[in-house]
Amino acid sequence: xxxxxxxxxxxxxxxxxxxxxxxxxxxxxxxxxxxxxxxxxxxxxxxxxxxxxxxxxxxxxxxxxxxxxxxxxxxxxxxxxxxxxxxxxxxxxxxxxxxxxxxxxxxxxxxx
Amino acid sequence: xxxxxxxxxxxxxxxxxxxxxxxxxxxxxxxxxxxxxxxxxxxxxxxxxxxxxxxxxxxxxxxxxxxxxxxxxxxxxxxxxxxxxxxxxxxxxxxxxxxxxxxxxxxxxxxxxxxx
Numbered sequence: 001x002x003x004x005x006x007x008x009x010x011x012x013x014x015x016x017x018x019x020x021x022x023x024x025x026x027x028x029x030x031x032x033x034x035x036x037x038x039x040x041x042x043x044x045x046x047x048x049x050x051x052x053x054x055x056x057x058x059x060x061x062x063x064x065x066x067x068x069x070x071x072x073x074x075x076x077x078x079x080x081x082x083x084x085x086x087x088x089x090x091x092x093x094x095x096x097x098x099x100x101x102x103x104x105x106x107x108x109x110x111x112x
Numbered sequence: 113x114x115x116x117x118x119x120x121x122x123x124x125x126x127x128x129x130x131x132x133x134x135x136x137x138x139x140x141x142x143x144x145x146x147x148x149x150x151x152x153x154x155x156x157x158x159x160x161x162x163x164x165x166x167x168x169x170x171x172x173x174x175x176x177x178x179x180x181x182x183x184x185x186x187x188x189x190x191x192x193x194x195x196x197x198x199x200x201x202x203x204x205x206x207x208x209x210x211x212x213x214x215x216x217x218x219x220x221x222x223x224x225x226x227x228x
Contacts, residue, residue, distance in 0.1 A: 034216060043116070043202055043219030044155075090155060100145070104154035 002027045004093045006103035013081045013110050021076040021106045023091030031093050033074045035065055038088040038105070047089075050074060061085070081110045114138070116220035118203050124226045125193050133188040133223045137205030143167075144186040145206070145217060146178060150199035158201075161186055190225075198227045 003026045013019045025031055032051055036044040048059025055067045065076045074091060086109050094100040117136045125131050137144050146158040157170040161180035169176075175191040184205075190197055201224075204217035 036219075041221075043221045044204070044217075046216040046218065049216050092155075100157055100160075102147075102155035102157070 002093070002101055004091055004101045004103045006089075006091055006106045008106050009104075010107045010109065013108070015083050015110055015112050016080050019078050019081040019085070019108065019110070021089050021091075021108060023074045023076065023103060024072050025074060025091075025093045026072060027093045027101070033065075033067065034092045035059065035063070035074075035076050036090045036092065038090065040087075044090060047076070081108075083110050083112055086110045116203055116205050116218050118201075118220040118223050120223060121221070122224045122226075124228065126228055127193055127195060129193050130189065130191045131193060131225060133190075133201050133203075133225075134185065135188070135203030135205075135220060136185045137203075138218055141205035141207055141218070142184055143206045143215075144180055144184065145204045146186070146188045147202040147204065148172075148199045149202055149222070150196070153199075155202070159188065193227045195227050198225060200224050 005024045007022055011021055034049045035047040037047055038044045047063050048057050048065055050057050050067045058064045063078050065074055067074050088105045088107050090105050091103040092100055116138055119134045143162040145160050148156045148158055158172055159178050160168045164180050178186055178188040180186045200222045202219055202222045204219045206215040206217045
């Protein structure tokens with residue numbers, strides 16, 4: 001069965017420190033992987049995606065993600081966290097079966 | 113450029129009633145997706161419409177249905193409402209998704225449905 005997992009419900013980071021939000025996947029065929037961010041009372045906003053090509057994908061607001069096929073992971077990273085990065089982050093993946101699956105979300109809290 | 117719009121913003125219904133939610137995609141987008149975001153359950157895929165046809169549906173009962181109009185706007189209908197249908201319903205749009213979700217999706221602000 002296809003799945004996307006975000007093993008951490010919450011990640012706490014100090015402002016200025018690097019952040020990582022983890023995601024692992026299990027989808028059939030070549031995976032299409034995405035990261036979205038949701039601010040309170042707002043819809044989701046697209047951050048970045050991996051379809052094919054370079055394993056390191058750069059996205060909006062200084063975020064990047066590394067696709068690792070052997071570890072079936074697609075972790076979201078940022079070199080220096082901002083308080084304004086505090087939000088709910090969703091990893092999602094789709095495969096050849098035409099389903100799109102979202103992880104349960106990770107709440108990122110960046111403290112000054 | 114206008115984003116994805118949804119109406120209404122909030123709804124309160126009683127158990128057993130029926131509800132219709134509406135979504136207008138970004139201009140040029142032909143695919144519309146519906147998701148349910150219930151507390152503690154994350155984002156659950158409901159339905160995908162493209163070019164007026166239902167392309168795929170998630171693991172939801174048949175009382176969840178919808179349609180896509182020639183102008184690519186979409187409706188989500190939920191019949192015989194149950195308490196557990198209380199959730200934020202999100203609509204998203206993207207360019208034609210012939211490659212099975214290879215395009216990023218743009219989300220509307222959602223409709224908050226409360227069933228009492």
